[in-house]
Amino acid sequence: MRIVLLGAPGSGKGTQAQKLIEKYHVPQISTGDLLRAAVASGSDLGKKAKKFMDEGQLVTDELVLGMIEERLAQEDTKNGYILDGFPRNIPQAEALDKLLSKLQKPLDGAILIDVDFDILLKRITGRRTCDSCGQVYNIYSSPPSKEGACDKCDGTLQHRSDDNEQTISSRLKVYEEQTCPLIDYYSEQSILRKIKGTGDIEDIFKRVCSAIDLLNK
Numbered sequence: 001m002r003i004v005l006l007g008a009p010g011s012g013k014g015t016q017a018q019k020l021i022e023k024y025h026v027p028q029i030s031t032g033d034l035l036r037a038a039v040a041s042g043s044d045l046g047k048k049a050k051k052f053m054d055e056g057q058l059v060t061d062e063l064v065l066g067m068i069e070e071r072l073a074q075e076d077t078k079n080g081y082i083l084d085g086f087p088r089n090i091p092q093a094e095a096l097d098k099l100l101s102k103l104q105k106p107l108d109g110a111i112l113i114d115v116d117f118d119i120l121l122k123r124i125t126g127r128r129t130c131d132s133c134g135q136v137y138n139i140y141s142s143p144p145s146k147e148g149a150c151d152k153c154d155g156t157l158q159h160r161s162d163d164n165e166q167t168i169s170s171r172l173k174v175y176e177e178q179t180c181p182l183i184d185y186y187s188e189q190s191i192l193r194k195i196k197g198t199g200d201i202e203d204i205f206k207r208v209c210s211a212i213d214l215l216n217k
């Protein structure tokens with residue numbers, strides 16, 4: 001199963017991807033997570049990426065494509081993967097298609113998690129992520145039982161540095177201008193499925209799974 005999860009920042013892609021890896025046993029590949037790890041490690045790639053990330057802009061295609069090509073060559077992607085946050089623009093989508101057609105393993109589909117813009121803002125400012133296991137919480141809608149600590153592993157919950165209001169508005173603008181055109185791109189290939197991304201997390205998950213099951217038929 002080779003799936004792209006599409007959706008604005010805060011649409012719940014990461015949360016749904018975590019649930020999908022448990023159900024389908026394929027890895028989640030999040031370019032945002034890979035880039036944050038590169039920044040934390042202080043690597044050359046991380047140093048180059050940080051400036052763009054802090055401004056809410058996209059990191060250059062060259063950096064991201066190199067990183068994704070390397071990731072997709074790893075053994076654990078043999079039976080598929082869930083791409084989360086990649087591709088982010090048409091050139092990245094075209095490069096991905098080219099790479100996958102060379103490997104003769106095209107995408108099965110793209111799932112768009114659709115959420116209204118006013119809800120997105122609240123979701124992003126309330127988001128907290130566990131720095132050990134990656135579990136995502138929201139202080140408004142799904143808070144942990146103990147403030148600042150992960151329910152699963154007691155790790156520390158972090159507020160991402162780019163989840164502040166100023167960076168968020170540029171991230172949402174970038175999404176609208178550069179990522180939204182992917183909706184038409186995958187529609188034209190007849191592999192786009194759109195689902196409503198509001199309401200209970202489990203209900204959203206059921207919608208995502210039905211969309212995936214239909215793609216695999």
Ligand code: AMP
Binds near residue numbers: 035052162
């Ligand atoms: P995310 O966690 O997916 O919201 O990504 C956080 C930040 O990492 C974005 O605002 C971008 O600066 C950068 N980023 C993540 N994925 C990509 C991508 N596919 N292309 C370019 N920049 C990316």
